[in-house]
Amino acid sequence: LQQQSNDHSLSNNFNVSQGVAVHRFTSEFEPLERLGKGAFGSVYKVRDKKLKIEYAVKVGCYKEKSLREVRTLSDLFHRNIVRYYTFWMQDTGYEWDLRDDSYDSYASSHHEGNSESKFLYIQMELCAKNTLRDWIDEKNKESVQDSKRREESLRIAQEIVCGVEYIHSKNHIHRDLKPANIMFGVEGEVKIGDFGLVTSDDDDEERTVCKGTPSYMAPEQVRWKYNRKVDMFALGLIFFELLWKLSTGYERAKVRFTAVILTTVHMHGVIIYQ
Structure with missing residues (x-):
């Protein structure tokens, strides 16, 4: 494929591992913007x-x-869960570096050799x-804790709970609930996303430990024996951030440390989160 000159949509810019191949991503969609990038790869805004x-x-x-x-x-369909449409696999990857319109090393590093x-x-x-x-972060820039923030936070918290309750009803554990993984729809409704660490809530299943974001991880996640209640620990920390002004990572860390201590105390002979 030949890249079109002066075409900033980069609709034909993709990495081919062997020969020339029809790339479904760029043949069906026009990539518009890279929304995020992490260890998983990248998320793109596209137009069909x-x-x-x-x-x-x-x-x-x-x-x-x-x-x-x-x-x-594919098992989830709820107002407060990011909606899934379809998936496919390709031998070729797509990486768009917004700074110089070149490939990112991510794609080449996974194909080389x-x-x-x-x-x-x-x-x-x-x-x-x-x-x-x-x-x-925007609310934390305000000088006072106004009633409007509390009203908005209550609505957001209720919608997060609805989404998590639905996830648990389908026998799943999210394991990575945090503000960065909670988005908003076109009408401002809460949308829980990023299910890359999801697992089933099976009491007999041996799970991997320390999976998730450390600053929102429940203390029992250092052991393989845990269940959906780890999501509730993360929810508590999120609710605290919604309602209180915590402007620094240090302040958030102090809140989590206190929550971990209290939870650990209750875990000795007492069922937690009841």
């Missing part, structure tokens, strides 16, 4: 070329456990660019 509808597409290197996220998303590498594409609902983390 035929439907003229905008979506989000998550692109990452395929691993067997990657399908766990897809299976979970490994012709069997696969990439997973997950098409999802497009949410607002700002996350709950951004919302909290």
Whole structure:
């Protein structure tokens, strides 16, 4: 494929591992913007070329456990969960460096010397660019704790609870609830996303430990024996941030430390989160 000159949509800019291949991502969608990048790969804002509808597409290197996220998303349909549409796998990856319109090293590093590498594409609902983390940070810039913040926080908290309750009703544990993984829909409704660490809530299942974001992780996650209640620990920390002005990571760390101490005390002979 030949890159079009002066075409900043980069719709034909992709990495081909062997020869020339038709790339579903760029043949069906027009990439508009990279919304985020992490260890998983990248998330792009795209427009369907035929439907003229905008979506989000998550692109990452395929691993067997990657399908766990897809299976979970396909099992969830709720107002407060990011909606899943479809997925596909490709031999080629797509990386768009916004600074110089070149490939990111992520794609090449997963293909170099490994012709069997696969990439997973997950098409999802497009949410607002700002996350709950951004919302909290903006509120923390205000000089006082006004009643409007509390009213808005109550609405947001109720919607998060509805989403988490639904996730648990489907026998899943999110394991990575945090403000950065909570987004907003077109009408301002809460949308829980990023199910990359989701697991089933099976009492007999031996789980991996220390999975999640340390600053929101429940203390029992250092052991393999834990259940959906770890999501409730994260919820408590999120609610505290919604209602109180915690402007620094140090202040948030102090809150978590106190919560861990109290939880650990209760865990000795007492059932927690009851």
